[in-house]
Amino acid sequence: MAEEQNQNITNNSEELDRCQQEREEYLNNWKKERADFLNYKKDEVKRLEEFVRFANEAVILEVIEVIDDLERATKEVKNEGLDQVLKKFQDLLKRYGVERIEVKDAFDPLLHEAVTTEILAPEQSTVRGTAQNESENVGEKEEKLEEVRAGYTMHGQVIRPTRIKIIK
Amino acid sequence: MSKILGIDLGTTNSAMAIVEVGQPRILENKEGMRTTPSVAAIGKNGERYVGVTAKRQAVTNPKDTIFSAKRLIGRRFSDTEVQHDKKLLPYEIKEGPNNGIDIKMADKWYRPAEISAMVLQKLKNDAEDRLGEKITEAIITVPAYFDDAQRKATKDAGEIAGLNVKRVINEPTAAALAYGLDKKKDEKIVVYDFGGGTFDISVLEIGDDTIEVKSTGGDTHLGGDDIDQKIISYFVEEFKKESGVDIAKDQLALQRLKDAAEKAKHELSSTLQTEVNVPFLTADTSGAKHFNISFSRAKLEELVGDLINKSIELTKKTVDESGFKLSDINEVVMVGGQTRMPLIVEGVKKLFGKEPHKDINPDEVVALGAAIQGGIMQGEIRDVLLLDVTPLSLGIETLGGVLTKMIEKNTTVPTSKTQTFSTAADNQPAVEIHVLQGERAMAHDNKTLGKFILDGIPPAPRGVPQVEVSFDIDANGILNVKAKDKATNKEQSVRIEGSSGLTDEEKKRMTADAEKFAAEDVKKKEAVEIKNLGETLIYTTEKMVKENGAPDAPAGAGKIKEEDKEELKVKSEKLKEELKGDNLEEIKKATEELSKAAQRVGGELYKQSPPSPGATAGEAGEPKQEPQPNPENEIPEEDPHK
Structure with missing residues (x-):
């Protein structure tokens, strides 16, 4: 009788241990799932903010292509009206946080994309370096950058790099 | 526990993904792009560039810009493929220690694994920036045909980049994982991978716990770039015919045609015809020349049909080599951006007689599969917690x-x-x-x-x-x-x-x-809505007349003139009559007439009503807001169709 009771106690205790383990496991999984969900929600808010900021990017890029053509047209045909249309487009871009990338002296792959290199005949090019450092830069020609397609940033991020022709 | 990064280290582009709340998600790089060019370079200023910045400066610095390192990784210098690629690569390679390969970049020699490590390191850093946590572990994918040396070198690349590479898995296996095909026991799967520069075909067999590669094939020099090139050549020819000007050597004009070709190719995946319009493409003595043609899907398919047929033939051959028949194949998975092309989808569908899997972005499917493998290893993806969805509304x-x-x-x-x-x-x-x-x-x-x-x-x-x-x-x-x-x-x-x-x-x-x-249902629903609107308007009009026109109308209520009452009555009767029939145009007309009359009368009532007690001086009183009937929210007493 006592043996049977002891056996029952052992069985019940084992069952309790198993249930407790299972409970722990389920509770932990549930906590993890909740934590994952809350973190996901936080990340989603950040992603949504980013998405809203750049929601117009695809349309802006298409508009920029039209502006490219308009710029080419104004170079070919001098017309005040056309210039005004172009200015209106440029103002529109500014309102949406889109800025044209200025092309400065040095090529910068963060802002520029090189599409071709033109090597000028020696008499056309200038040679960099002064008398003091000539030995270090023998024959190294100074590079000039020519913008072949304008680049733009949106809220400070490059959405289209400036296409550059490098003239050596 | 930090997340395991799933990385698709591609020949042309790479992508990365992680598992979040049990689902894989692509991580964008620092530049906000979902794929990263597999390119590394040392610029003229001695600075190291990786990814899109390296690609942007490639033209000006071809000798020190390393791309396609995947074609060289883990290979021996004497391999036929290496000797073939050597002629095409603008950078210098030589035989390195143990018959390996050394690549020259800015006066220094690197192993291909070191170049791949630069790409992996950028992915790692960008992922850490995105997630705000350290990434130390990764799963990297490789083509199914990679041998032990190539796999080992890829793993080394990961380790050089500071990643503990938990596993190197096959790209087709990752794609199958992304579609959940690993759960389909005893199935035979074909993965058709048409990327930017390579075409890979793999036949897999799902076992109890394994995915076995039965055969691999393809062409390491066939890809979307070849398709682009065919379109550009066609545009150049057309432009020459039209304007008499040959722009084949004009880099700037070619670049613009390349942009137009890519855009047209993408558009023709969803439309049958597109306009290619490149104004001011070039100029001669007679003035500016513009390029403008109508480009059809049929023309595109005619131009690139031979390339697609080649890929289909290679697919047949690879299936043959696996020992299976085409009819044995249970599933087909599409990988690589080029597989968006309808001609490819049709070709594959015709070959296997079944619809291929193409729902997941084909540029991202391998990275997503790699992330899933990481998720499974980390216990993030638990089979026991498969949640069901409602199959119908x-x-x-x-x-x-x-x-x-x-x-x-x-x-x-x-x-x-x-x-x-x-x-x-x-x-x-x-x-x-x-x-x-x-x-x-x-x-x-x-x-x-x-x-x-x-x-x-x-x-x-x-x-x-x-x-x-x-x-x-x-x-x-x-x-x-x-x-x-x-x-x-x-x-x-x-x-x-x-x-x-x-x-x-x-x-x-x-x-x-x-x-x-769908179309018929919309019409039926619209008919019900029109009738509901008519009935609601009759109800609200009669209510207005009752509350404001009856001798016992509540105190403070406005008074409707007799002639207005009569007009509303006539128009309500007319609408009631129309509602008995099914002439929707007449119902709409009668509703509109009653609506106009009711609005006019209602407007007059507002003018008559005194300001409400809470309103400040000079502010018109608002009539009491009662819930207005909304047919979409109303439940009848019993089903009229019983």
């Missing part, structure tokens, strides 16, 4: 026999939704909750799951009582629908077991019916 019938959806199809369960409805007639004592399942607009075209009546609603005008209906589906798919009258707290409910227990046939039929009858 669930809802109730509302005024006019319309199905008002409460839970949309494909909602993950368990879930619950509560919405407040009202009555469709004055002093309606009960509402019948008719629970339906399906996608059709009209209630009677859907499947009835159950019905019950909530009675004892105190007498009140139409639209005033508030009946809260809640749908609750538990994890076992058991649906509980409860309706409660908020005034009396009286409630009734029904428990429906097996609400998602439709057979596959039933689900397919119901979904197909919904698509087939």
Whole structure:
């Protein structure tokens, strides 16, 4: 009788241990799932903010292509009206946080994309370096950058790099 | 526990993904792009560039810009492929230690694994920036045909980049994982991978716990770039025919044509015809020259048909080599951006006689699969916690026999939704909750799951009582629908077991019916809405006349002139008459006429009414806001179709 009771106690205790383990496991999984969900929600808010900021990017890029053509047209045909249309487009871009990338002296792959290199005949090019450092830069020609397609940033991020022709 | 990064280290582009809340997600790089060019360079200023910045400066620095390192990784210098590629690569390579390869970049020699490590390190750093946590572990994918040395070198690259590479898995296996095909035991799968620069075909067999590669094939120099090149050449020819100017050597004009070719190719994946318009492409003595042609999908297919046929032939050959017949193949998975092209999809479909899997972005599917492998290893993806979704929408019938959806199809369960409805007639004592399942607009075209009546609603005008209906589906798919009258707290409910227990046939039929009858259903629903609107307008007009025109009208109410009353009556009668028939145009016309008259009379009433006690001096009083009838939210007493 006592043996049977002891056996029952052992069985019940084992069952309790198993249930407790299972409970722990389920509770932990549930906590993890909740934590994952809350973190996901936080990340989603950040992603949504980013998405809203750049929601117009695809349309802006298409508009920029039209502006490219308009710029080419104004170079070919001098017309005040056309210039005004172009200015209106440029103002529109500014309102949406889109800025044209200025092309400065040095090529910068963060802002520029090189599409071709033109090597000028020696008499056309200038040679960099002064008398003091000539030995270090023998024959190294100074590079000039020519913008072949304008680049733009949106809220400070490059959405289209400036296409550059490098003239050596 | 930090996340395991899944990396698709591609020949041209790489992508990375992680598992979040049990689902894989692509991580964008620092530049905000979902793929990163597999390019590294040392600039003229001695600075190291990796990814898009390296690619941007490639033209000006070809000797020190290293791309396609994957073609060299883990290979021996004497390999035929290496000797072939050596002629095509603009950078210098030489034989390194142990018959390996050394690549020259800015006066220093690197192993291909070191170059790949630069790409991996950028991915690692960008992922850390995105996630705000350290990434130390990764799963990297390689082509199925990679030998041990190539796999080892890829793993080394990961380790050089500071990643503990938990596993190197096959790209086709990752793609199959992304589609969940690993769970389909004993199936044979073909993965058709048409990338930017390479074409790979793999035949896999799913075993109990393994995915075995049965054969691999393809062409390491066939890809989307070849297709682009064919289009550009065609454009150059067309331009020459039209303008007489050859721009084949004009880099700047070619670049613009390349942009136009890529854009046209993308557009022709979804449309049959596109306009290619490149103004001011070049100029000669006669002035500016523009390029403008109409480019059709048929023309594109004619131009690149031989390349696609080649890929289909290679696919057949690879399946043959696996020992299987084409008819043995259970699933086909599409990988690589080029597989968006309808001609490719059609070719593959015709070859295997089945629709290939192409729902997941083909540029991202391998990285997503790698992330899933990481998720499985980390226990992030638990098979025991597979949550079901509702196969079809669930809802109730509302005024006019319309199905008002409460839970949309494909909602993950368990879930619950509560919405407040009202009555469709004055002093309606009960509402019948008719629970339906399906996608059709009209209630009677859907499947009835159950019905019950909530009675004892105190007498009140139409639209005033508030009946809260809640749908609750538990994890076992058991649906509980409860309706409660908020005034009396009286409630009734029904428990429906097996609400998602439709057979596959039933689900397919119901979904197909919904698509087939979509246009017809919209018309029917519109007809009901037009009639409901007419009836609601008659109701509100009569109510207005009763409250403001009767001798016993409440104090403070405005007074409607007799001639206005008569006009409203005539127009209401006319609308009632039209509502008996089915001429929607006439109903709309009569509704509009009554609406105009009612608005005019209503406007006059507002002018007559005194300011409300709470309103500040000079502010017009607002009439008391009573709940207005809304047919979509009204439940009739009983089903009119009974």
